[in-house]
Amino acid sequence: MAQAQLPVSGELPQVSGHHPTAWKWYDYFTFNVDHKVIGIQYLVFSFVFYLLGGLMAVVMRTELYTPDADVIDPNLYNALLTNHGTIMIFGWIVPAAIGGFGNFLVPLMIGARDMAFPRLNALAFWMLPPAGLLLLGSFIFGGAQAGWTSYPPLSLITANTAQSMWCLSIILAGTSSILGSVNFVVTMVKMRVPSMPWDKMPLFCWAMMATSILALLSTPVLAIGLILLLFDINFGTSFFKPDAGGNVIIYQHLFWFYSHPAVYLMILPIFGIMSEVIPVHARKPIFGYKAIVGSSMVICMVGLFVWVHHMFTSGTPPWMRMFFTVSTLIVAVPTGVKIFSWTATLWGGKIRYTSAMLFAIGLLIMFVVGGLSGVTLGTAPVDIHMHDTYYVVAHFHYVLFGGSVFGLYAGIYHWFPKMTGRMLNEPLGKVHFLLTLIGANLTFLPMHVLGTQGMPRRVAMYDPQFTQINQICTIGAFVLAFSVIPFLVNVIWSWGWGEKASGNPWRALTLEWTTASPPIIENWHRLPVLTHGPYDYGMNGHDTSPAIATHS
Amino acid sequence: MTTAPTPPELAIQEELPVDDHEHHDFRMFGLLTFLVSESLMFGALFAVFLIFRGEFPQWPPEETEVELLLPAINTVILVSSSFVIHYGDVAIKKGNVAGLRKWYWVTALMGAIFLAGQAYEYATLGYGLTTNVFANCFYIMTGFHGLHVFVGILLILGVLWRSRVPGHYTAEKHVGVEMAEIYWHFVDIIWIVLFVLIYVLALVN
Numbered sequence: 001m002a003q004a005q006l007p008v009s010g011e012l013p014q015v016s017g018h019h020p021t022a023w024k025w026y027d028y029f030t031f032n033v034d035h036k037v038i039g040i041q042y043l044v045f046s047f048v049f050y051l052l053g054g055l056m057a058v059v060m061r062t063e064l065y066t067p068d069a070d071v072i073d074p075n076l077y078n079a080l081l082t083n084h085g086t087i088m089i090f091g092w093i094v095p096a097a098i099g100g101f102g103n104f105l106v107p108l109m110i111g112a113r114d115m116a117f118p119r120l121n122a123l124a125f126w127m128l129p130p131a132g133l134l135l136l137g138s139f140i141f142g143g144a145q146a147g148w149t150s151y152p153p154l155s156l157i158t159a160n161t162a163q164s165m166w167c168l169s170i171i172l173a174g175t176s177s178i179l180g181s182v183n184f185v186v187t188m189v190k191m192r193v194p195s196m197p198w199d200k201m202p203l204f205c206w207a208m209m210a211t212s213i214l215a216l217l218s219t220p221v222l223a224i225g226l227i228l229l230l231f232d233i234n235f236g237t238s239f240f241k242p243d244a245g246g247n248v249i250i251y252q253h254l255f256w257f258y259s260h261p262a263v264y265l266m267i268l269p270i271f272g273i274m275s276e277v278i279p280v281h282a283r284k285p286i287f288g289y290k291a292i293v294g295s296s297m298v299i300c301m302v303g304l305f306v307w308v309h310h311m312f313t314s315g316t317p318p319w320m321r322m323f324f325t326v327s328t329l330i331v332a333v334p335t336g337v338k339i340f341s342w343t344a345t346l347w348g349g350k351i352r353y354t355s356a357m358l359f360a361i362g363l364l365i366m367f368v369v370g371g372l373s374g375v376t377l378g379t380a381p382v383d384i385h386m387h388d389t390y391y392v393v394a395h396f397h398y399v400l401f402g403g404s405v406f407g408l409y410a411g412i413y414h415w416f417p418k419m420t421g422r423m424l425n426e427p428l429g430k431v432h433f434l435l436t437l438i439g440a441n442l443t444f445l446p447m448h449v450l451g452t453q454g455m456p457r458r459v460a461m462y463d464p465q466f467t468q469i470n471q472i473c474t475i476g477a478f479v480l481a482f483s484v485i486p487f488l489v490n491v492i493w494s495w496g497w498g499e500k501a502s503g504n505p506w507r508a509l510t511l512e513w514t515t516a517s518p519p520i521i522e523n524w525h526r527l528p529v530l531t532h533g534p535y536d537y538g539m540n541g542h543d544t545s546p547a548i549a550t551h552s
Numbered sequence: 553m554t555t556a557p558t559p560p561e562l563a564i565q566e567e568l569p570v571d572d573h574e575h576h577d578f579r580m581f582g583l584l585t586f587l588v589s590e591s592l593m594f595g596a597l598f599a600v601f602l603i604f605r606g607e608f609p610q611w612p613p614e615e616t617e618v619e620l621l622l623p624a625i626n627t628v629i630l631v632s633s634s635f636v637i638h639y640g641d642v643a644i645k646k647g648n649v650a651g652l653r654k655w656y657w658v659t660a661l662m663g664a665i666f667l668a669g670q671a672y673e674y675a676t677l678g679y680g681l682t683t684n685v686f687a688n689c690f691y692i693m694t695g696f697h698g699l700h701v702f703v704g705i706l707l708i709l710g711v712l713w714r715s716r717v718p719g720h721y722t723a724e725k726h727v728g729v730e731m732a733e734i735y736w737h738f739v740d741i742i743w744i745v746l747f748v749l750i751y752v753l754a755l756v757n
């Protein structure tokens with residue numbers, strides 16, 4: 001603001017009295033209400049679950065190295081399959097992208113001292129550990145085995161106790177997500193620094209806005225689906241029991257009304273990360289700020305009306321197939337808009353091939369493949385052949401691994417210095433990137449072929465004609481598992497002993513870089529005032545500015 | 553170009569509003585956002601109900617008919633309580649804590665009567681949760697709503713508890729009072745839809 005008041009001398013560097021100035025390590029294990037602590041809690045928690053889910057995948061791929069079920073019991077395979085999917089979605093991508101980056105970055109990016117409801121925020125996080133324990137504990141009872149979609153009647157007749165624990169776990173995680181979303185919406189609407197109009201809000205925040213709206217509108221529907229499933233399993237109701245007048249298709253509608261938007265919950269924040277990382281490391285203003293904001297909002301709205309493309313083979317009437325084919329193709333357009341925006345941002349930029357940028361570029365390539373296979377699947381005539389084959393598995397791993405996971409890595413490499421005050425090691429980061437890129441393509445590209453040749457998904461045994469391709473996939477999975485090692489070494493070593501990071505090591509322009517690394521408690525001594533847009537690289541001389549020393 | 557480079561940090565001046573560590577009260581906005589989400593839980597239940605209604609030749613099926621009189625009385629009670637609670641809000645806006653307490657007590661009482669009526673209906677209906685799909689829907693929907701009424705009563709009791717302390721709620725500062733009121737209206741509106749779906753539509757079978 002123009003009329004900046006002078007501070008009363010003497011009391012300037014004082015953070016308001018009721019907090020210490022920095023958190024100790026053990027604060028991260030408590031019910032802490034600082035959004036930065038909560039963000040890191042989410043990230044570390046979810047990464048642990050990522051490792052667990054990854055371990056399950058490696059066991060499954062090992063099983064699939066040969067056509068017979070000779071490594072593990074097929075029922076255990078089903079349990080691993082179910083929990084792998086569930087953990088990767090509800091235990092890794094959603095909490096890491098929304099809870100982790102969202103909580104850490106949104107207040108910093110809009111110049112707020114915390115989220116609107118800090119205690120609610122902590123509460124939302126602390127719902128996740130019990131949810132995770134429920135999932136893991138369900139293995140005592142055989143583990144839920146009906147797939148992450150848990151369609152009845154299968155989910156009604158297998159491993160009842162484990163399935164009920166699964167339902168409760170997801171309901172908990174969903175509640176956490178709703179509470180988190182309320183917090184994000186209120187924070188962004190009410191707590192931006194006065195000098196930040198809507199059209200100067202960083203794109204990551206816009207992405208979080210779209211994500212939160214989507215979560216608010218779709219999660220409750222899933223909750224109802226799961227509550228009814230719980231009642232069917234445990235209390236004798238027959239909502240989804242065809243022999244007693246129930247209807248299994250209703251479950252599918254309730255499930256996909258959430259779970260299609262859920263794929264956007266998993267990709268919109270990642271799109272946000274992309275829109276931050278790319279301009280910083282290409283030293284160029286983002287191409288089409290308004291188009292990116294608009295496309296997030298369009299995705300958020302149209303994305304609510306495409307869910308039946310998961311149900312083309314569920315006896316869906318032709319008019320419905322037609323309608324949802326069209327809406328699905330429409331929703332791919334705003335996604336394409338973003339791809340073009342990022343490509344145009346890279347075009348002619350002074351690209352710095354940092355690890356963060358490499359993952360962002362990798363994402364761009366991988367996501368195009370996944371988007372294209374998505375469009376083919378969205379077309380009902382094709383999907384009727386491809387549904388429930390490995391082609392679908394290939395599709396969603398290109399968007400989820402090649403998209404979401406690459407994006408999370410890009411985000412970690414980009415904001416690690418801000419979060420910890422230490423730089424990550426770049427050469428190790430590049431090794432990590434290369435292994436991940438090779439591993440991912442080795443694992444998931446051949447699955448397109450498996451699918452078109454008709455290999456069904458979710459099986460522990462398969463026809464011997466598919467052996468060779470499956471072996472390639474399995475080797476790819478081992479490469480992926482191995483690729484985590486340089487990353488873990490890098491994170492652990494750098495966190496403790498890495499090169500110290502300045503407040504703004506990438507010379508970025510968004511507000512989180514105007515405070516120390518790691519930021520002080522309550523983020524700034526005095527709130528910043530915005531004098532330029534978030535992506536004004538190369539404008540007003542910003543690009544030529546020297547690196548800035550830490551000011552704490 | 554000779555303009556001196558401006559490091560972002562310098563470009564960002566600082567301000568010092570005296571109270572910038574203080575948090576404003578966004579609870580009402582938060583509650584409204586939450587209620588949008590919550591209403592979709594009921595929306596999903598309504599959709600399930602309507603799909604089944606379209607599927608069955610007769611809905612409610614024979615032997616699981618609903619009665620109308622008691623629920624109608626209950627509806628009148630709940631809807632009027634929405635006006636009653638508003639008087640409490642009007643009272644506190646004038647700084648009248650005694651008035652607030654009086655009206656909120658009456659509202660809580662009416663809510664309790666509603667729940668008692670609901671329980672009585674359950675007991676006398678002659679069929680249970682598992683009888684058939686209609687019964688499933690009936691008990692889940694009214695039960696889930698009843699749970700919300702219960703929470704609403706707790707919120708009101710919370711306001712009553714806090715209002716014992718003089719000065720806790722004043723003409724200017726009474727967000728908690730208003731939140732309880734908004735929540736109560738929400739529960740009321742949901743009931744009206746529910747009443748139409750379950751009881752009124754049963755008439756036009």
Ligand code: HEM
Pocket residue numbers: 149263264266267309310328329331332335370371372373374375377378379383386387388392395396399400403404
């Ligand atoms: C370009 C936009 C996209 C289109 C047109 C699209 C279309 C589809 C279609 C039609 C299916 C159903 C295939 C079937 O089961 O037969 C599907 C499955 C799936 N998609 Fe996409 N998709 C797109 C983007 C994404 C994104 C961005 C994600 C997540 C980040 C995603 C995650 C998934 C998942 C997880 C499934 C499988 C669900 C299951 O387990 O059955 N998709 N997609």
Ligand SMILES: [Cu+2]
Pocket residue numbers: 259260263306307309310
């Ligand atoms: Cu979908």
